[in-house]
Amino acid sequence: MKDKEAYSNAVKCLPNPGLGLGLRSKHFNYIIEHEPAVDWFEVISENFMDSGGRPRHVLRQVAEKYPVVMHGVSLSIGSTDPLNLEYLSKLKMLAAEVKPLWISDHLCWTGVNSLNTHDLLPVVLNEESLKHICSRINQVQDFLERPVVFENPSTYLTFKQSTIAEWDFLRYMTEETGCGLLLDVNNVYVSGFNNDFDPVHYINQLPHDSIVQMHIAGHQHCGDYIIDTHDRKVVNDVWKLFTLAWQLTGSVATLLEWDSNIPEFEEYHAELLKAKQFMSSIGSGEYITEHGEQFEAAVSNPVDFLVNNVLIN
Amino acid sequence: MGGDDFSLVELQNWMQGMLVKYVPVTNSRGGEAVTVEDLVNSSKRLNAIRHLDIYRHSYIARLRACMQNQFSALTYALGADLFEAFADQFLDTYPSESYTLNTLGEKFATFLEETRPDKELNEKETWPDFMIELAGFEYALSVIFDEPAEEHRPIATEETPDGNLRLAPVFHLFKHQYPVCKYYLDFSQQQEPELPFPEESYCVVTRRNYKLGLFTIRAAQYYFLLRMQQGKSVELAKQDLISGFKFKADDVDAIWPQWKKNFITSGFFDAV
Ligand SMILES: [Fe+2]
Numbered sequence: 001m002k003d004k005e006a007y008s009n010a011v012k013c014l015p016n017p018g019l020g021l022g023l024r025s026k027h028f029n030y031i032i033e034h035e036p037a038v039d040w041f042e043v044i045s046e047n048f049m050d051s052g053g054r055p056r057h058v059l060r061q062v063a064e065k066y067p068v069v070m071h072g073v074s075l076s077i078g079s080t081d082p083l084n085l086e087y088l089s090k091l092k093m094l095a096a097e098v099k100p101l102w103i104s105d106h107l108c109w110t111g112v113n114s115l116n117t118h119d120l121l122p123v124v125l126n127e128e129s130l131k132h133i134c135s136r137i138n139q140v141q142d143f144l145e146r147p148v149v150f151e152n153p154s155t156y157l158t159f160k161q162s163t164i165a166e167w168d169f170l171r172y173m174t175e176e177t178g179c180g181l182l183l184d185v186n187n188v189y190v191s192g193f194n195n196d197f198d199p200v201h202y203i204n205q206l207p208h209d210s211i212v213q214m215h216i217a218g219h220q221h222c223g224d225y226i227i228d229t230h231d232r233k234v235v236n237d238v239w240k241l242f243t244l245a246w247q248l249t250g251s252v253a254t255l256l257e258w259d260s261n262i263p264e265f266e267e268y269h270a271e272l273l274k275a276k277q278f279m280s281s282i283g284s285g286e287y288i289t290e291h292g293e294q295f296e297a298a299v300s301n302p303v304d305f306l307v308n309n310v311l312i313n
Numbered sequence: 314m315g316g317d318d319f320s321l322v323e324l325q326n327w328m329q330g331m332l333v334k335y336v337p338v339t340n341s342r343g344g345e346a347v348t349v350e351d352l353v354n355s356s357k358r359l360n361a362i363r364h365l366d367i368y369r370h371s372y373i374a375r376l377r378a379c380m381q382n383q384f385s386a387l388t389y390a391l392g393a394d395l396f397e398a399f400a401d402q403f404l405d406t407y408p409s410e411s412y413t414l415n416t417l418g419e420k421f422a423t424f425l426e427e428t429r430p431d432k433e434l435n436e437k438e439t440w441p442d443f444m445i446e447l448a449g450f451e452y453a454l455s456v457i458f459d460e461p462a463e464e465h466r467p468i469a470t471e472e473t474p475d476g477n478l479r480l481a482p483v484f485h486l487f488k489h490q491y492p493v494c495k496y497y498l499d500f501s502q503q504q505e506p507e508l509p510f511p512e513e514s515y516c517v518v519t520r521r522n523y524k525l526g527l528f529t530i531r532a533a534q535y536y537f538l539l540r541m542q543q544g545k546s547v548e549l550a551k552q553d554l555i556s557g558f559k560f561k562a563d564d565v566d567a568i569w570p571q572w573k574k575n576f577i578t579s580g581f582f583d584a585v
Contacts, residue, residue, distance in 0.1 A: 046412060046413050046414070049413075050413055050415065050459070051459045052459055052460050052461025052462060053458050053459035053460060053461075053462075053520070053523055054458070054459070054523035054524075055459065056459075057523055074412035074413070079325065080321050080322045080325050084412060087412045109325060111329055111409075112322070112325045112326055112329055113326070113329070114410050115329060115333060115408050115409065115410055116408075116409045116410060116411060116412060117329060117332055117333060117372055117408075117409075118375060118376060118379075118409060118414060119332070119368065119371065119372055119375065121325075121328065121329075121368070124321060124324060128320075128321055129321055132321060156364055156367040156368055157353050157354070157361070157364035157365055157367070157368070158353070158354045158356075158364075159324070159352060159353060159354070160351065160352055160353065160354055161319065161324065161352070194356065194359075194364075194367075195354075195356055196356045196357050224358035224359055224363075225358065225359060225363075225367060227367070227371075299370075299371050299374045299375050299378065300367065300368075300371045300375075301371070301375065304375070304378040304379045304381075304382045307379050307382045307383050307414050307415060307417070307455075308415060308455055308458055308459055309382070310454050310455055310458045310525060311458070311523070311524045311525065312454075312498075312501060312524065312525045312526070312527055313521075313524050313525065313526045313527075
């Protein structure tokens with residue numbers, strides 16, 4: 001087993017590639033043809049690890065021209081099932097091919113008894129689960145021979161058995177394993193609204209030197225709760241949290257997530273570049289105010305973009 | 314109060330049961346049922362049940378959307394409501410066991426066969442047969458789209474000698490009781506096809522430059538290409554046509570140049 005210090009030091013040496021976008025099949029042709037000036041791309045590992053067709057072919061070309069980060073949704077670090085070694089092997093093989101700057105996943109579990117709900121389910125935050133999760137992070141990092149970066153997911157409930165605040169839980173994870181953190185400021189906002197905590201306090205309490213990346217995204221306000229839909233522009237309050245986190249972390253790689261109602265590439269890129277206006281608190285950014293209450297059906301973590309759209313001639 | 318001493322394993326089993334099963338499982342501890350309120354906090358705006366319901370609703374809605382994506386022609390053929398009912402039942406029966414969503418619909422055609430509404434009746438309806446074939450075909454397309462293949466050999470031209478013709482690296486033959494391929498093509502060209510009548514049909518699916526090519530073919534062409542897929546040369550495949558289909562040798566020789574031209578234009582052949 002490698003020393004957690006080694007992982008922790010490796011995390012601290014990770015570069016800041018700048019402002020990145022998610023690589024989505026809708027934009028494959030545009031990216032290959034135009035080679036847009038995006039700093040880096042984040043790819044969903046599961047979309048490419050089994051691909052022998054177009055997705056893998058496109059990824060190879062993208063990885064030749066841009067820095068790439070691998071972001072996963074199926075590691076299920078919090079699950080009480082054994083780790084899926086087949087999955088981890090494929091992840092490692094993909095990483096050997098793509099050479100990502102880092103590999104990330106979520107602080108969550110996706111299922112037990114070999115089932116996969118394909119959701120990022122909330123973990124119980126207590127001593128027992130912290131021990132369980134840290135020992136699994138150690139195993140994963142040793143298997144992949146690199147530190148792994150964990151994201152705070154959007155949560156829609158908290159458990160009675162939880163005794164540790166999420167920000168503390170994340171900090172203990174970094175201290176115990178040397179892992180890195182991916183701070184999703186939109187998820188902090190969403191979880192904070194849903195579970196009555198102050199997002200500013202949450203961000204202030206995190207171990208900022210372990211944060212290697214941020215996510216920003218749009219969400220849907222449903223009145224008495226918020227769903228993390230990744231289907232629209234980033235709202236005012238989330239940009240404010242971004243400004244705060246940008247300053248506390250001393251600037252880290254930042255990515256705009258957009259997974260449903262995905263706009264044309266230029267529009268997606270333009271929304272990302274707004275981040276530049278929010279990097280200082282004096283901010284010249286144009287704020288969007290939340291559209292009050294919207295009661296259309298909303299789905300958290302939309303995943304249908306993860307299914308290949310077959311292209312026929 | 315039954316949640317305090319729930320272990321991590323029990324808690325995850327409980328929550329997953331609440332999401333995955335249409336009728337949630339009830340847990341009990343020492344005779345007392347465990348309620349949502351025992352395990353989940355309520356907040357300023359929502360009670361515990363509404364908190365959990367966000368996950369419950371999203372679970373099925375999210376996977377339903379994936380199924381519709383993977384089976385878009387079938388969704389059109391069945392109509393959105395009926396498709397949704399089948400998809401929900403399917404997800405209840407065969408919840409995902411994979412880290413990838415690409416295989417979510419793998420057992421869907423089997424499921425439709427197992428649950429066809431006329432299963433018990435002697436007199437079978439015909440439309441379920443079509444739906445089952447269409448489901449199987451759509452799933453197969455998604456697999457072929459992403460299958461690994463070495464696409465390096467040059468594509469054959471009309472000048473390529475017969476002896477040097479080889480099938481394309483991604484090449485699949487299908488035989489259906491319904492004109493499934495034609496229906497799928499019409500659907501993808503937004504022609505709003507009607508439910509077809511039974512009619513034996515044959516098609517080829519290839520992949521060139523990472524795009525699929527779908528071609529309807531005739532029965533004799535299907536058997537000819539099937540022989541080639543089994544490793545036979547053009548010459549031997551032609552002879553099988555003569556012995557198996559009672560074709561006259563002269564007729565086969567007469568029609569071959571036209572077939573060859575069409576097959577090559579359609580990208581069925583590489584040259585060695
Ligand atoms: Fe995120």
